[in-house]
Amino acid sequence: MMFEKPVVMIDFETSGMSPDQGGRVTEVAALRIVGGEIVDRYVSLINSNVRIPYFITELTGITQAMVDKAPPASEVLPELVEFIGTDALAAHNASFDEKFLMAESDRLGLWPAHDGVICSVKLARRVFPGLSTYSLGPLAASMGIRFKGSAHRAEADAEVASALMLRIASELGQRYGYSSIDPRLLQDINKLAAVKVPAFLKKHRAAEIAADAAPVPSIKTKGVQRFRHYKGGIYELVCEATQESDFSPVIVYRSHDGSIWTRPRSVFFEMLQINGAEVMRFTPIKE
Structure with a gap:
């Protein structure tokens, strides 16, 4: 699966759960995904002048000595913000990582300019x-994705999260016929309830099909391009398409207000029983 624009997957290791409670960053990995591959990365331990709790060392393997020798946050954060640039940002449990990014940037008067945030947990x-769980390790393992390094280290976590997000994007491609995905579509999905996602994506994909469709006169419709719905509405045929998805083949059509709709071909042309009489759902209008 290809992303239409670059995405930077980020992962912070920290000394605590929240910057509001004194937590500071101790390590960062930022991996730039272009198309469907990681093409660049920024990885560094960070000295934030903070004591590393014992349980953090046990969890991550990051020791006090390691961060004491690391470059200071005042050096790492400007480089990190520059590396991210204006690309979309992604993370597994993105609210955690973005909160630390913004808090550390605020300390230094930096202004991150990333183009929105994608959360792979929400996706x-x-x-x-x-x-049963959406924790990074078990979720990735259930999809056959394995850690190359130690879990709870920034680079290893970011690599697995990148593979997971690409796997999710690939699943969307298989279900709905996408060959590539705009990162902003993933941001839109993040904002929806799970039950609303299928209908949203079917409509979104239908609009893409319509935008890419050949002009209406070239479609084999025996000269008919407009239909009347049995309730009276007039609709214009945009195209007929066959998709490798759960709603193929489909009819894509445009309503009077310009909105794009899609229906399975069998539904579009089906007969209805209305007041004891058979009525076509859509009747061709002879021009």
């Missing part, structure tokens, strides 16, 4: 609802 919940 997984919406694309694969009902799983």
Whole structure:
């Protein structure tokens, strides 16, 4: 699966759970995904002049000695913000990582300019609802994604999160016929309840099909391009398409207000029983 624009997957290791409670960053990894591959990365330990709790060392393997020798936050954060640039940002449990990014940037008077945030936890919940856990390690393992390094180290976590997000994007491609995905579509999915995602994506994909469709006169419709709905509305045929998805083949059509709709071909042309009489759902209008 290809992303239409670059995405930077980020992962922070920290001394605590929240910057509001004194937590500081101790390590960062930022991996730039272009198309479907990681093409660049920024990885560094960070000296934030903070004591590393014992349980953090036990969890991450990051020791006090390691961060004491690391470059200071005042050096790492400007380089990190420059590396991210104006690309979309992504993270597994993105609210955590973005909160630390913004808090550390604020300390130094930096202004991150990333183009929105994608949360792979939220994506997984919406694309694969009902799983027992969405923690990075178990979720990735259930999809055959393995850690190359130690879990709870920034670079290893970011690599696995990148593979997971690409896997989710690939699933969307298979279900709805996408060959590439705009990162902003993933941001939109993040904002929806899981039950609303299928209908949203079907309509979104239908609009893409319509935008890419050949001009209406070239479609084999025996000269008919407009239909009347049995309730009276007039609709214009945009195209007929066959998709590798759960709603193929489809009819894509435009309503009087310009909105794009899609229906399975069998539904579009079906007969209805209205007041004891058979009525076509859509009747061709002879021009």
